[in-house]
Amino acid sequence: LGEGRSLKSDLRFAHSSDEGGSNVDNKAFGAMFTYAFGGHALGLGYQRMSGDTGFAYVNGSDAYLVNFVQISDFANREERSWQARYDFNFASVGIPGLTLMTRYLSGDGVELGAGREDGKEWERDTDIAYVIQSGPLKNLGLKWRNATVRTSHFGSDLDENRLILSYTLPLW
Numbered sequence: 473l474g475e476g477r478s479l480k481s482d483l484r485f486a487h488s489s490d491e492g493g494s495n496v497d498n499k500a501f502g503a504m505f506t507y508a509f510g511g512h513a514l515g516l517g518y519q520r521m522s523g524d525t526g527f528a529y530v531n532g533s534d535a536y537l538v539n540f541v542q543i544s545d546f547a548n549r550e551e552r553s554w555q556a557r558y559d560f561n562f563a564s565v566g567i568p569g570l571t572l573m574t575r576y577l578s579g580d581g582v583e584l585g586a587g588r589e590d591g592k593e594w595e596r597d598t599d600i601a602y603v604i605q606s607g608p609l610k611n612l613g614l615k616w617r618n619a620t621v622r623t624s625h626f627g628s629d630l631d632e633n634r635l636i637l638s639y640t641l642p643l644w
Contacts, residue, residue: 480506482538488528497524500547502538504555511564515575517555521547539577542597542619543630546579550590553579569603584626593623603640613638 473479482504488496504517519539521527527537527547539546539553546553555577562570575597582591601615615636622629 477509478507480508482506484536484538486527486536488523488525495525496528498527498549499523500527500537504538506557511561513557513559515555515557515559517557517577519546519551519553519555519579521549521551523549525549526551539579541575541577541595542617542634543621543632544577544579544593544595546577546593546595548579548582548591548626550581550583551579552581553577569605571599571601573597573599582626589625591624591626593621593627595619595621603638611640611642613640 482502484500484502486498486500488498488500490497499522500519502517502519504515506513506515508514517538519537526549527545537545537547539555541555555575557573557575560572562568562572576594577596578592578594580590580592582593584591597617597619599615599617601613603613604610613636615634615638617634617636619632620630621627
């Protein structure tokens with residue numbers, strides 16, 4: 473695509489069935505495409521759940537879904553969701569270690585049962601992070617993560633802020 477440009481694809485499919493007498497029946501498809509140029513990255517994602525249940529989690533494991541984000545997973549029964557994401561690495565303008573990520577996700581078609589209107593939800597996330605580049609605190613990172621979730625007919629509306637400290641320890 474040229475110098476400093478790339479296109480990344482991420483395609484995922486999971487099939488959970490009711491084999492063995494469980495009540496699980498779900499197919500999950502997700503796709504995320506990200507175009508990067510300079511310090512910018514633009515991403516678009518789509519995720520679709522189908523079947524009699526939402527996505528199955530095994531023993532508290534994490535989901536490997538493209539729209540599994542800070543608060544919601546957009547993995548309810550019959551849910552369709554899309555994501556628009558923007559990342560910026562400030563190193564491209566002379567501030568190494570500073571990064572920004574913001575994304576918006578929207579889901580609809582959530583099957584809530586007979587006689588109930590289909591559910592909808594959206595989530596907006598923003599991260600701003602800085603990793604110290606030199607000196608005695610080199611590799612110490614600070615990240616502020618903000619999320620807002622709104623739903624219709626199911627779930628709770630949430631607002632969340634997280635402050636994350638991290639340290640990367642080079643082993644060799």
